[in-house]
Amino acid sequence: MELSIIVPTFNEGGNVDELVRRIGDALGGRSFEVIFVDDSTDDTPDRVLATAQRAPFPVRLRHRESADAGLGGAVLEGFELAAARWCLVMDGDLQHPPEDIARLLDRAAAGDVDVVIASRYASGGDSRGLADATRTAVSRLSTLLTKAMFPRKLATCTDPMTGFFLVDRDAVDLSTLRPRGFKILLEILARRQLRVAEVPFSFAERYAGDSKANLRQGLRFLTQLTMLRFGRMSAFALVGGVGAIANLVIMWGLIRLGMDYLPAAIIASELTIIGNFLLLEYLVFADMRAESGRLWHRFAKSFTFNNLEAIVRIPIMAMLVEGAHVPAVLAAGLTLVAAFIVRFVFHALVVYAPRRALASQSAPEPAEVSGRRTLDA
Numbered sequence: 001m002e003l004s005i006i007v008p009t010f011n012e013g014g015n016v017d018e019l020v021r022r023i024g025d026a027l028g029g030r031s032f033e034v035i036f037v038d039d040s041t042d043d044t045p046d047r048v049l050a051t052a053q054r055a056p057f058p059v060r061l062r063h064r065e066s067a068d069a070g071l072g073g074a075v076l077e078g079f080e081l082a083a084a085r086w087c088l089v090m091d092g093d094l095q096h097p098p099e100d101i102a103r104l105l106d107r108a109a110a111g112d113v114d115v116v117i118a119s120r121y122a123s124g125g126d127s128r129g130l131a132d133a134t135r136t137a138v139s140r141l142s143t144l145l146t147k148a149m150f151p152r153k154l155a156t157c158t159d160p161m162t163g164f165f166l167v168d169r170d171a172v173d174l175s176t177l178r179p180r181g182f183k184i185l186l187e188i189l190a191r192r193q194l195r196v197a198e199v200p201f202s203f204a205e206r207y208a209g210d211s212k213a214n215l216r217q218g219l220r221f222l223t224q225l226t227m228l229r230f231g232r233m234s235a236f237a238l239v240g241g242v243g244a245i246a247n248l249v250i251m252w253g254l255i256r257l258g259m260d261y262l263p264a265a266i267i268a269s270e271l272t273i274i275g276n277f278l279l280l281e282y283l284v285f286a287d288m289r290a291e292s293g294r295l296w297h298r299f300a301k302s303f304t305f306n307n308l309e310a311i312v313r314i315p316i317m318a319m320l321v322e323g324a325h326v327p328a329v330l331a332a333g334l335t336l337v338a339a340f341i342v343r344f345v346f347h348a349l350v351v352y353a354p355r356r357a358l359a360s361q362s363a364p365e366p367a368e369v370s371g372r373r374t375l376d377a
């Protein structure tokens with residue numbers, strides 16, 4: 001087997017037949033398989049099975065019941081299932097034309113590469129198929145930001161966010177990948193210095209169905225970037241910073257509505273405590289949720305800690321306001337900064353203290369060291 005084609009799908013029923021047909025036409029004569037890693041709630045799995053019956057090459061289906069791991073997790077699962085060493089990842093909606101696969105294979109065969117990327121932004125490529133001007137601007141800006149954060153690893157890559165690429169699975173340490181959301185290629189490229197080549201391509205219009213990209217994916221991307229670049233602690237700090245600002249804005253708004261500053265501070269604090277917990281759950285610690293017990297237990301711990309913090313902070317703020325006549329929102333700001341430092345130190349030294357006894361026996365957990373290991377300098 002020369003090639004495994006991995007297609008992550010989420011409700012792409014209308015695209016399956018056409019995709020398999022075009023792959024077959026484009027790659028006739030080569031030895032390859034197509035693996036659909038599917039999280040659909042529509043008829044996509046049935047369509048894949050029906051197409052597999054007719055196809056003159058192996059078409060495999062891995063259907064998963066929960067879409068929790070998302071697109072990135074699906075691709076990772078595809079790598080694990082693949083029979084070939086070279087894996088091609090492409091979307092299931094025909095925005096990645098199967099006719100371009102041969103050029104990727106030719107580039108890989110020419111040697112000296114671990115990854116061949118189909119780039120929209122290399123000269124000769126284009127991104128006309130992106131839904132609209134906003135999507136194009138977001139794509140351009142996030143590409144720029146990402147390249148700035150990994151100037152060396154992404155030096156020869158114009159499109160680290162593309163979902164269309166060919167990779168030598170043996171060059172990638174699958175166990176270090178922490179797929180969050182859509183950007184699996186970025187995860188692969190940022191973890192380890194790989195030899196990257198590019199082939200331009202034209203990003204086409206969707207054949208059928210709708211895009212699954214949304215604001216949540218955008219947030220996940222930002223978290224992924226922060227974690228890859230600075231490690232989990234900074235993502236944690238970022239969430240804390242956003243929470244502190246939200247806290248002040250809510251408090252200011254409630255005071256404007258005529259509420260006394262103390263109840264305003266309490267309501268603002270409780271709302272941000274809950275908001276912060278959700279951000280930690282779904283962004284910063286999303287990959288660790290499964291192993292860390294019940295949601296309610298984590299919520300109870302986090303809620304208790306943060307309320308203790310507020311119980312200390314709010315009287316101090318009151319002292320500043322009543323005693324030192326500091327304006328209420330400024331006093332809240334000062335105490336939030338102090339509380340933030342305490343919380344950061346507490347989490348860094350207590351909650352996430354390296355488990356010394358364990359560390360000497362077993363290898364360090366990849367998620368924790370990854371921040372250091374990926375330093376790009």
Ligand code: GDD
Binds near residue numbers: 161164182
């Ligand atoms: N298994 C699985 N699970 N597949 C998913 C999931 C999921 O949770 N979410 C999306 N997919 C599949 C879709 O069915 C499609 O085949 C592919 O992933 C890409 O999803 P689209 O919804 O078509 O995304 P897009 O076109 O907006 O984004 C594409 O282009 C971006 C570049 O602008 C993707 O290739 C992105 O990875 C890429 O960054």
Ligand code: MN
Binds near residue numbers: 095211
């Ligand atoms: Mn698409």
